[in-house]
Amino acid sequence: MNIQTSNAAAPAGLATQDLVRRFGGLKATDGVSLAVAPGELHALIGPNGAGKTTLINLLSGELRPDSGSVRLGAADVSRASVQGRVAQGMLRSYQVTSVFDSYTVLDNACLAALRKRRRRLSPWTALRDCADVVDAARRALQACGLDDVAEAPVESLAYGQRRQLEIAMALAGEPSVLLLDEPMAGMSAAESAGVIALLQSLKGRYTIVLVEHDMNAVFALADRISVLVYGKVIATGSADDIRNHPDVRRAYLGDDADA
Structure with a gap:
């Protein structure tokens, strides 16, 4: 799959600093700091309830942080609306399809x-x-x-x-930044392969933050991976770094994961 990019914005960097979001007494994100380079495909992984979708919602503007910041390129967008971030080039997809059937x-x-x-x-x-x-x-x-x-x-x-x-x-x-929340959820192996090929074709042309549970897809696609557990980033690195990180293996991949 090939895409024409003559009218597309150049990829932008995306960063968070000490991002906190509370729901009552629970910190869904607990001091999350990320730095995603322009054109990088950065995957977010972790067990259910780790705070991944909350983080995507904070990035997209659907939630406001209790503290910390979100930067898109040189701009602080921490208090910008969803539409304001769309206008600056940040677009997202959702876990549940959101289209007009008719x-x-x-x-x-x-x-x-x-x-x-x-x-x-x-x-x-x-x-x-x-x-x-x-x-x-x-x-x-x-x-x-x-x-x-x-x-x-x-x-x-x-x-x-x-x-x-x-x-x-x-x-x-x-967009300059794509936020993709479990784009392969519920897909067959053949359908997932098609989306993996699509995302491979987009790499480098957009900055992509990918939340995904399909670890084969994550390891095939990601330039870097961050692992969230209980709202905290416990590790960031390459696919090999994450595969072999002892804390990640214990918390998410399992000690018997293939190295």
Whole structure:
């Protein structure tokens, strides 16, 4: 899968410093500091309840931190809204597919492209009359191997195609940073292989933060991996570093994990 990037923003760095989010007496993230380089694919792994989705929500702006900061490139976006971060180039997908079933695949991608542009359509303007929006949507669908089903209603898609559409909708916003929350959840092995190939094709063109439980995918894709346990980062490093880290093996991978 190949993507045209002439209109895409350059990858941006992403960083957090001592990020804390509490829910009552529970610290869902407990002083999380990350540094994701421009163009890096950085995976977040850890057991259920480790704080991974909370961290993604803090990065995207759906949650505000109790303390600490989030930086996108040179900008402090800790208090920016979701839409403000979208406008600055940060887009995300979700664990549960979030698409409009009765719309076509292309129309879903167009709506995502329109959101980035923060444009309102008048009652007399059809969505597809906006040439730049349609062009961005078609490029994203082509990148995700969905151009041949562009005019199909989303409700007709297989599950794996729906997950790929979520990624295409993020790409249609021409991001510099992609936040992907378990994009392979619920997929068959064949469907997962397709998404792995897609993400391989995007590496270096976008900064990607990936939350994923499929460790084969994580080890195949990630430039670096951070491991969260009870809201804390207990290790960050390459795939080999993480495979062989004794604390990670005890807390998540298991002592009998292949080295």
